[in-house]
Amino acid sequence: xxxxxAAPSPSWxxxxxxxxxxxxxxxxxxxxxxxxxxxxHPQATRVLDPFCGRGTTLYAARLAGxxxxxxxxNPVAAAIAQAKLIQVTPDAVVRLARQILESxxxxxxxxxxxxxxxxxxxxxxxxxTLREALLEMTTPTAAMLRAVLLGILHGPRNKNLPSYLxxxxxxxxxxxxxxxxxxxxxxxxxxxxxxALDVIxxxxxxxxxxxxxxxxxxxxxxxxxxxxxxxxxxxxxxVTSPPYYGMRTYVADQWLRLWFLGxxxxxxxxxxxxxxxxxxxxxxxxxxxxVWAATARRCSQGARLAxxxxxxxxxxxxxxxxxxxxxxxxxxxxxVKDIRQAGTPPKRARQAAQFGKAGSAVDEIxxxxxxxxxxx
Ligand SMILES: C[S@@+](CC[C@H](N)C(=O)[O-])C[C@H]1O[C@@H](n2cnc3c(N)ncnc32)[C@H](O)[C@@H]1O
Numbered sequence: 001x002x003x004x005x006a007a008p009s010p011s012w013x014x015x016x017x018x019x020x021x022x023x024x025x026x027x028x029x030x031x032x033x034x035x036x037x038x039x040x041h042p043q044a045t046r047v048l049d050p051f052c053g054r055g056t057t058l059y060a061a062r063l064a065g066x067x068x069x070x071x072x073x074n075p076v077a078a079a080i081a082q083a084k085l086i087q088v089t090p091d092a093v094v095r096l097a098r099q100i101l102e103s104x105x106x107x108x109x110x111x112x113x114x115x116x117x118x119x120x121x122x123x124x125x126x127x128x129t130l131r132e133a134l135l136e137m138t139t140p141t142a143a144m145l146r147a148v149l150l151g152i153l154h155g156p157r158n159k160n161l162p163s164y165l166x167x168x169x170x171x172x173x174x175x176x177x178x179x180x181x182x183x184x185x186x187x188x189x190x191x192x193x194x195x196a197l198d199v200i201x202x203x204x205x206x207x208x209x210x211x212x213x214x215x216x217x218x219x220x221x222x223x224x225x226x227x228x229x230x231x232x233x234x235x236x237x238x239v240t241s242p243p244y245y246g247m248r249t250y251v252a253d254q255w256l257r258l259w260f261l262g263x264x265x266x267x268x269x270x271x272x273x274x275x276x277x278x279x280x281x282x283x284x285x286x287x288x289x290x291v292w293a294a295t296a297r298r299c300s301q302g303a304r305l306a307x308x309x310x311x312x313x314x315x316x317x318x319x320x321x322x323x324x325x326x327x328x329x330x331x332x333x334x335x336v337k338d339i340r341q342a343g344t345p346p347k348r349a350r351q352a353a354q355f356g357k358a359g360s361a362v363d364e365i366x367x368x369x370x371x372x373x374x375x376x
Pocket of ligand 1: 027052223244
């Protein structure tokens, strides 16, 4: 059943796509994947992603003029995804940031060696103040400012105008404190003063100046199965990508962003409700099957379910067989229409490329199913 061709996706002006890149997420899929599904299913009216990550599917739906609902159990993912559905001006975001900073320092500055090396003291105080103020705020402008800050929290130092607030760091994931401190000390790389407001302003203008009209929808922070069972809407297109089998580091790798959202000032190890916490392949397949069944209960007849899935090489398993088994086990009326290799987007943009640390040759597939039978 495996084929390799894929439909071309529509092209959009580059500046309309910028908001989608507000903050990288460790295992994001390229925008092309949900856009292609929207093109292949033009009668879609409402889109769902039960493992939404940074909200790529939600942004594709916005571009296509449709409302969308996303669910994710990782607070970092949910905060980034939320921004994909919001319509605010860059001025409003900058005004809020300025207001917070001008009202004086808030919060407790973390003190370990990591923090002293990661941020210059004045920059760190600004960051702590913004964090503290935003913890209490729920407006769309606050949600956008939060996502902008998640995106500039850490990243490489550049020679010209700074784009990130931290000392040298990867932007996709946060280095572990001991490793980072050793890295900076060895190179005698002291953190430099970076005024938070300047970076926020530059970033907000870049992201929002040409953002397309928001089309509504919502992001839920929570377990997909539980959340789906509480939803009332119906969907006719689902585009999603569950955690790849063997991938367990979603939370620890995002620890600095998690701190910004109210988490501890250190790496939180543990599984945090991640579906990948299952002890073995059979349990993982069963957990996925339950999500596909709950998804079917929220979909109308004829709905499409498009899934990108893969497995880390270390998991030594066949993702195609696993995914087919999970859809079959759901016994929910999903009929598989197509399975193909997810190899057509440029390699750099592929989800597999995000797994640099774990090995590059991740086997990825795209599956499309249609809801034909009545779900039980
Ligand atoms: C492969 S990523 C999705 C990436 C997304 N397609 C994007 O472009 O950003 C899988 C997501 O599933 C989430 N997840 C894992 N277990 C979950 C659960 N039980 N309920 C909801 N989301 C879960 C993870 O936090 C992760 O963000």
